[in-house]
Amino acid sequence: DSGVTQTPKHLITAxxxxxxxxxxxxxxxxxxxxxxxxxxxxxQFLIQYYNGEERAKGNILERFSAQQFPDLHSELNLSxxxxxxxxxxxxASSVGGSFYNEQxxxxxxxxxxx
Amino acid sequence: xxxxxxxxxxxxxxxxxxxxxxxxYENTAxxxxxxxxxxxxxxxxxxxxxxxxxxxxxxxxxxxxxxxxAKQFSLHIMDxxxxxxxxxxxxxxxxxxxxxxxxxxxxLTVNP
Numbered sequence: 001d002s003g004v005t006q007t008p009k010h011l012i013t014a015x016x017x018x019x020x021x022x023x024x025x026x027x028x029x030x031x032x033x034x035x036x037x038x039x040x041x042x043x044q045f046l047i048q049y050y051n052g053e054e055r056a057k058g059n060i061l062e063r064f065s066a067q068q069f070p071d072l073h074s075e076l077n078l079s080x081x082x083x084x085x086x087x088x089x090x091x092a093s094s095v096g097g098s099f100y101n102e103q104x105x106x107x108x109x110x111x112x113x114x
Numbered sequence: 115x116x117x118x119x120x121x122x123x124x125x126x127x128x129x130x131x132x133x134x135x136x137x138x139y140e141n142t143a144x145x146x147x148x149x150x151x152x153x154x155x156x157x158x159x160x161x162x163x164x165x166x167x168x169x170x171x172x173x174x175x176x177x178x179x180x181x182x183x184a185k186q187f188s189l190h191i192m193d194x195x196x197x198x199x200x201x202x203x204x205x206x207x208x209x210x211x212x213x214x215x216x217x218x219x220x221x222l223t224v225n226p
Contacts, residue, residue, distance in 0.1 A: 002157065043158070043203060045213040058213045090157050098210035100146055105157030 003027065004106035006091050012112045018079040021109045025072055025093030031055070032074040033094070033103060034066055038087040049074055050097035081113045117141055118206050120217025127224050133191040135220045137204035140185065144206040148214070149178065149189050152201045161202070162189075194224045 003026035013019055025032050034046040036059075045058035049068035060066075063081075068074045078085060088108045094101035119138045127133045137147075148163035164171045164178040164187065171178045177190040191198055204217040 002159065004157070042218040043216040045215075048213075056211065056213055092157070099207040099212060099214055100210040102160050103214075105159065107155070108157055 002104040002106060004091060004093050004104050006089075006106040006109050008109060009107070010110050010112075012114065013081060014114055015081055015083060017081050017113075018077065019081065019111065021076040021078070021089055021091075021111075023074045023076070023091030023093075023106060025074070025091075026104055029093035029095050029104070030072065031094045031097050031101070032068055032072070033092040034060075034074070034076050035090040035092065035105075036087050037090060037108070041087075043090075046076070048097075055097050056099075078111070083113050086111055086113045117215045118204060118217045120204050120220060122220060123218070124221045125223070127194045127222065129194065129196060129224055129226050131194050131224075133194045133198070133222055133224070134188055135202050135204070135222070136186065136188045137206075137217050138184075138186045139206050141206070141208065142185065143208040145209065146207050147178070147180065147187050148205050149176075150203040150205060150216075152203065152219075154200075158203060191222075194222075196224045196226050198222060199224050 005024045007022045030051045033048045037043045046060040048056040066076045090108045092103040092105045094103045149161045150158035151161045152158040175192045180187045201219045203219045205214045207214045
């Protein structure tokens with residue numbers, strides 16, 4: 001158990017809908033990272049927040065947004081969902097804001113868009 | 115554009131054998147190369163990492179070999195065990211502030 005929690009575990013929705021994925025980092029970790037894992041694209045970095053501020057941005061679509069709250073939990077919002085958005089979404093956390101820091105991954109949220 | 119190329123896609127090894135997974139990169143600015151292990155239904159977990167100022171790093175049965183001139187690095191699992199069956203990802207980043215770029219993964223199966 002990494003200490004990172006993600007909810008929900010599974011999510012099934014329809015095209016065009018909007019969903020919110022939630023992540024609670026390990027106690028004491030200030031950074032939260034979001035990743036998308038799919039069979040064809042592999043593991044792709046989406047976005048990083050450090051202590052409430054956006055720190056780094058990866059291959060995140062404009063239909064996706066994220067934020068980190070004062071209690072350090074984070075939410076990833078996916079809107080206007082398309083079939084291709086079906087994937088595993090992982091949240092990870094680390095103590096510092098550097099990508100040199102070890103990242104601890106949560107169990108993931110499996111999103112299915114029908 | 116795939117910045118880190120990983121091979122093979124899948125690997126089957128007998129118990130006690132050596133598993134070798136290779137990665138190649140183009141960006142010479144990469145300065146940190148971690149390997150992650152992922153079991154089915156779980157998130158990836160850091161296994162071992164190396165910086166380019168060393169050619170080899172060993173932790174137990176796991177060794178990273180790094181060839182800076184060839185821009186290649188590999189993971190060797192000695193005395194492979196069925197419990198090592200998982201998907202392994204290599205990754206790379208630069209400067210600590212650039213995103214981690216992952217290889218596509220290698221599914222390792224160790225037969226008893």
